[in-house]
């Protein structure tokens with residue numbers, strides 16, 4: 513009997529996953545970063561962006577863009593000033609080479625600044641402009657090295673610092689360690705190339721320069737690690753509830769808006785039902801009594817365990833949030849009313865049957881009431897929350913430890 517129920521549950525899960533997969537082919541549903549629950553400070557999260565949620569990727573790109581604009585502006589302003597320094601220091605025979613290169617560099621920098629300005633939500637463009645911001649001065653240096661007659665290279669005062677300047681600039685950006693490492697390797701190659709060109713390759717001075725650049729790269733990598741882990745922590749603090757680790761109310765509301773945008777993208781305004789989304793609003797029954805009888809710390813433990821149950825009963829695409837106090841909201845992406853009621857019943861049962869304990873290891877009976885509704889793509893998300901809350905109120909009124917379905921409003925054209 514038990515295995516039959518388990519098999520039924522597995523089949524249900526497979527079916528829901530298939531529903532999601534079929535809408536996935538049109539556009540990816542908004543995902544909320546459950547993976548950030550673990551190892552915020554770990555190297556895994558700063559090494560590469562593979563484990564970052566899409567939501568964090570946007571926050572990260574936004575931050576990266578502000579750095580690209582600031583550093584791009586500094587480079588674009590310093591570049592013409594360097595022409596003055598060149599005019600004072602370099603022999604006039606060399607000026608024509610550096611001047612032409614500088615013009616190209618300045619044009620490139622202005623182009624990059626414009627690209628970063630218009631790339632508000634385009635993560636790839638922002639990353640591309642960040643990479644090009646480092647690649648352009650490097651390319652300028654290569655160009656000067658290649659174009660200049662080799663006997664004149666020694667007259668290039670300060671140009672040899674370009675790879676060092678670029679490696680130091682890496683620390684300004686919230687790059688992942690992998691990105692910075694690759695950029696650092698490119699700069700090391702550039703330094704070796706310049707040494708081959710000016711004849712200092714494998715000389716004492718050359719080896720010392722390589723060692724210095726490697727050390728600078730190590731410092732920049734450390735700066736990247738701390739910067740990115742701080743960013744991850746700030747993101748988490750702004751979007752998560754500190755007691756339960758679930759998403760907070762603000763993150764939930766933003767997520768609901770994203771879901772609606774996604775629903776509109778894949779459904780079009782006219783059709784309905786291809787990408788259903790259910791909202792469950794739940795509240796622990798007589799929670800004040802638990803606090804008053806067993807103490808606040810037991811109340812906190814109950815809240816944490818309840819959050820763990822919610823995560824255990826939902827999937828990666830779903831979102832569980834603490835709405836406030838002992839009120840929680842779960843968003844079930846791709847689930848219609850019937851599936852949402854099944855999930856709600858599963859949660860209700862899991863809470864009722866879980867053995868919550870107080871400090872004396874005595875059992876603390878805990879139950880939850882749940883209101884269920886559907887999120888419509890053409891309504892303010894707050895309306896769906898309000899409907900779920902009204903249904904929850906009804907569930908409480910009807911005796912608690914139960915589920916109540918909200919009445920869907922009648923929409924124009926007569927369909928609910």
Ligand SMILES: Nc1nc2c(ncn2[C@@H]2O[C@H](COP(=O)(O)OP(=O)(O)OP(=O)(O)O)[C@@H](O)[C@H]2O)c(=O)[nH]1
Pocket residue numbers: 755795796797798799800801803807808809810811812815836837838908912
């Ligand atoms: N331990 C703990 N208690 C909290 C927290 N946030 C809110 N509460 C308590 O949750 C209780 C909510 O009580 P009520 O709103 O009266 O609701 P209730 O006792 O659950 O009764 P019903 O909802 O009607 O079943 C209050 O006593 C709050 O102090 C928290 O973070 N930790």
